[in-house]
Amino acid sequence: MRWQPVALDAAMVAVATVEVWATRSMGGPYALAASSLAAAALALRRRLPLPVFAATLPALSLGYIWLAPMAALYTIAAGERRRRVVAACTAAVAFVSFYPWPWLGHVNWEPAATVLAVLLSALLATAPTALGLLAQSRRELTARLAELAAGRERERRLAAEQAVVRERTRMAREMHDTVAHHISLIAVQSGALEVTARTDDARAAAGAVRELSRGALDELRRMVGLLRLPVDAGQPEDGPGLADLPALLTAAGPAVRGDLPAVEDCACPAPVQHAAYRTVQEALTNVRKHAPGAVTDVVLRLVGDDLLVAVRNGPSDGAPGPALPSGGHGLTGLRERATQLGGTLLAEPDPDGGFLVRAVLPLGETRR
Incomplete structure (x- = not known):
């Protein structure tokens, strides 16, 4: 002090x-x-x-x-x-x-008095000097220890970052070599099916599959690029946002109805827009998997300093389709996105047999 x-x-x-x-x-x-x-x-x-x-x-x-x-x-x-x-x-x-x-x-120059005078002079001179040098050495040692601790912390942080970079590079390589290969095959085969199909419905279905495969490839390439970025590159702001929601609802089919007045508000921060898009995308994916054909309402509104995202679907109007592989991490990932932005996410069934996904995302200082 x-x-x-x-x-x-x-x-x-x-x-x-x-x-x-x-x-x-x-x-x-x-x-x-x-x-x-x-x-x-x-x-x-x-x-x-x-x-x-x-x-x-x-x-x-x-x-x-x-x-x-x-x-x-x-x-x-x-x-x-x-x-x-x-x-x-x-x-x-x-x-x-x-x-x-x-x-x-x-x-008095007698031997005893002279020895005492010499000892007293030596004590007066050496004691303060020794204590001062000891204090200086202690201060320098403390500074060296602090530098050593800081160096070890930097080495530990660098080793952790290098481990993260290696793992992200491995994940990017695996995603590119496996997932991209299969999606590319789906796109090629759906394109061939679109050309050789005999009915308009079959050609339309094949074309839709081809477009979806192309969009999945674009998303996959973007994710691979993000994984190959340096650890300290920060959070990129590119990616789908509110402006891409109408196209997402259109591709989901006529059973999906949208109420999106907040789409025209471009002042929302990019991370909030991206989280809102992913919330709607994951909710619609779950509807197609667990309640195919169910009427779904998507609501996107600004409520004060928050962005409200709600996706509510009714019960399925038919038998469920073939079971699709799922890791069970979709809603968990949405909840993590909302938490990172300081918001909340609610996912629970409705009494009428439907399901509700509701996210509240704070707009932060950018909106204010």
Whole structure:
């Protein structure tokens, strides 16, 4: 937090001031001025470490002011990357604290007193330096660990993206090699059947199958292209939207009735339009599979800031056709689309034997 360094500096100045007050009677006015200057200078030790350190040396030469020089030396050792500067400041503290300055009076050079003076000077010089270097090493180690963790996270994300790309490429290859092949055969054979058919109904049915096969191939090529896009390419906005719904309802047959006033509103975001189209498409597919020939109503309206999509079919008017393969993921996929857009999807049977699929899709900031 930003207030912590300020609070720490204020506490350091306060402690140094207490030291000055406690030793005020040990020197004259010049000693008191030097000590007060050293204590006050600590407030700027982070911005001007070297000038503050120099301002504390006169107080250190008095022989009884230690906290301010030690704090200034610690600041230099913790923040200065030039080892020569740190060594020079350490040597300066040791020299100033040991040298017999004239204002100190008589100096005792007996062996025991000299050894104690040397040890005290070494302690005053090396202890702040060691603590400062330790703090600097700890800070650098923390930064290195953070960089290492970020690098590992990037590697993990890259490995996951590469795995997704490989899987998407495999899926695209399988879809192109298998599904596209069979749909192409259906289109070719339906085209041949359209040419050789003897009745108009047979030719019309063969032509419809050929057109549906061609549309399926176009959709398949689009999906293969999407699977081969990079992972970070974003969500493409191309694909069927509201403008394609009338053609979809026309191809579904006369039993499908549409109420589509929202089709003319082109301000709907592309993802919402695409989700609405897929909702209607999947619902009509389920009607053809489970209730062939049932009267179906498709409603598309703007309700406030939402797009309402509803597909309701009645009971089937005949026997169901041959069972078609199904993975059971159609409604699940529609519900996932609606959830991704922040909407909801309801799919439930009607009391009269029909079925209702109702989606509410928020239009988002683009509409507003």
